[in-house]
Amino acid sequence: MPTLKTALRQGRFACILEFVPKPSAARFDALASMMGRRELCGWPMTVSIGDRVGSRLDLSPLEAHASLAHPVPTLLHFSGKDRERQDLLAQLERMDAAGLDQLLVLTGDRLQGHEPGAHPVRYLESVAALAIIRRARPDWLLGAALNPFKYHEEEGGAQYFKAAKKLRASADFLDLQLGFDMAKHVEAWQWMQGQPTPKPLIACLIAVTHGRAKMLQHVAGVTVSASMLRMLEAETEVSKAFAQRRSLRRLALQITQLQRIGYAGVHLSGVHELEQITALEAAIQACQAEIDDQAQWQAAWDEAWHMPGVAPVDFRPERAHWALGQAQVEPSFKEATRVRLLSALHHQVFGGTTPLSRAFAWLVRRPLWRSARGGRWLHRLERAAKRPLVGCDTCGRCRLEQTLYVCPETCPKGLANGPCGGTRLNRCEFGDRECIHSVRYRTAKADRVAALASEALIDCVEVESRHRSSWPGWFGATQHTVEPEAAQPENMNRLEHEVR
Structure with a gap:
């Protein structure tokens, strides 16, 4: 057979x-x-x-x-x-x-x-x-x-x-x-x-x-x-x-x-x-x-799909008629401003080319943080700094740059590459929030340069890396993606054409 x-x-x-x-x-x-x-x-x-x-x-x-x-x-x-x-x-x-x-x-x-x-x-x-x-x-x-x-x-x-x-x-x-x-x-x-x-x-x-x-x-x-x-x-x-x-x-x-x-x-x-x-x-x-x-x-x-005396069937939900190729939304001022500010901050702190990033790299790579006690303190510091800002759960390998600074850990399923199929009219399957990937989609329209990073295939967070500081990894050889190649501008242009 x-x-x-x-x-x-x-x-x-x-x-x-x-x-x-x-x-x-x-x-x-x-x-x-x-x-x-x-x-x-x-x-x-x-x-x-x-x-x-x-x-x-x-x-x-x-x-x-x-x-x-x-x-x-x-x-x-x-x-x-x-x-x-x-x-x-x-x-x-x-x-x-x-x-x-x-x-x-x-x-x-x-x-x-x-x-x-x-x-x-x-x-x-x-x-x-x-x-x-x-x-x-x-x-x-x-x-x-x-x-x-x-x-x-x-x-x-x-x-x-x-x-x-x-x-x-x-x-x-x-x-x-x-x-x-x-x-x-x-x-x-x-x-x-x-x-x-x-x-x-x-x-x-x-x-x-x-x-x-x-x-x-x-x-x-x-x-x-x-x-x-x-x-x-x-x-x-x-x-x-x-x-x-x-x-x-x-x-x-x-x-x-x-x-x-x-x-x-x-x-x-x-x-x-x-x-x-x-x-x-x-x-x-x-x-x-x-x-x-x-x-x-x-x-x-x-x-x-017709029965006498019954109104015609429309398979679409009421007042929700989007089809592929239609552009109906734009990011809010808050969403657009947020991604640009966080992108600039990321470059300053983790880019490796600015005085601040070089100083930060020297600081977080000190032997002090490699001890068990020092690692716990660095983890607490990162969590305290990032959780109020992006909802960080310190997964040990930060993916914020690739997710347009919308933390995937704020998704109940922790999804980083995109949404599950369970959303309904932008609402999360759990029903208590807007899907974070709908926010990411709008945010991508605000900053196309930042959106290029979101094309990378993002690997899963390993058990042993969770609840540890990700900061030292930014200045080492740690890989953050499934694939080594960088996203190319022509790919983003193609995607933009597809979804619009």
Whole structure:
């Protein structure tokens, strides 16, 4: 049976079947029945095994793979929530032992029980994880996520900015967040075609009913508009069977159109029984037989989202209509002034060419600070100086210059390279703040020279370096990025063109 790696290399449309591993023999039997088909509409199937999706009772992806009755093409997930570099490297070893070489690398949504201000939880960011894996396993198939279903410029632009980093960190394909707005699917496809080396896109889809839509409203990063809910509720009021037929029709239409656009495959969520796969295949074949061009597809899509007496469906949230290429925001005076002042201060203190920076370098490299006691005092001094100014958590290797002086430690997940997919209208997934990467996006418009530094791929903060002073490292040979090369102005110009 062909693997996903083989299908993508051959340019074959692929079907990924999502499986959330729970200790249930019935679930594994149902999966075996579905994967026994090997194909959907002639497209090779791969099972995608989720990692830390829901309950702590979920099996790990490797445990789930070991529980499969028969070998099938498998794409394991690796979620970085509550994980460190050593956890990732250990999983690579276990995958080698199991003969697995396909991995979808995710930062992960909010860890169950993680509350801001409580005990901190580390999230191994996907960009850093991709770079770690690629160095260790050059020939593996690596995927990463992209959420194009964003309707404010800051969060949308920041999503594409981070997606570009994932490609530079050697992702072989991008797997989209679950979404229904086909205009955003087209947007993501067009963005990918504009990249220096376009990679395959795979779309995550689900047959959506009113019940599922209400549940998805609480899933980080999934957009369900009010008009969608009203239409889906009207379907349910006719009958449950009617609503299910309509949801299957919409899913088949999405798959048909995405293949026509040029997507490399689909990632199916919410398919749990063999009968569902069989019915979906029949619905797809019916769509393929009746639809010959874009006009026919659009008419069928509009009809599938229409109910008599119900207002037309708009997939966008109310009063949030941003699309890639539109410039709608500018930095505030405070944001613009802040980055320029802090950039100037950084140059004076850490640039190495000014009298102040040379004096500071001499001071912090004294033998006094190399003792355990001296190191603790230097750490306290740095924390006292920087925490009121930037929210510093003294991670031991300061990344402020590369994050436009917005400290990544003020993100509940500690993300430095860009946002997770869980934001909603610029709000953090945790709901208590604006996403810091939306602030960074606006700030980048204030100082393009400073913004060049933010293109670097920023490595994870190692356990042994945390809660130590970063000051001596500025004047040594410490590397602060995953990649040694500096960002080039032409790259920033390209990015500016993409997000505007």
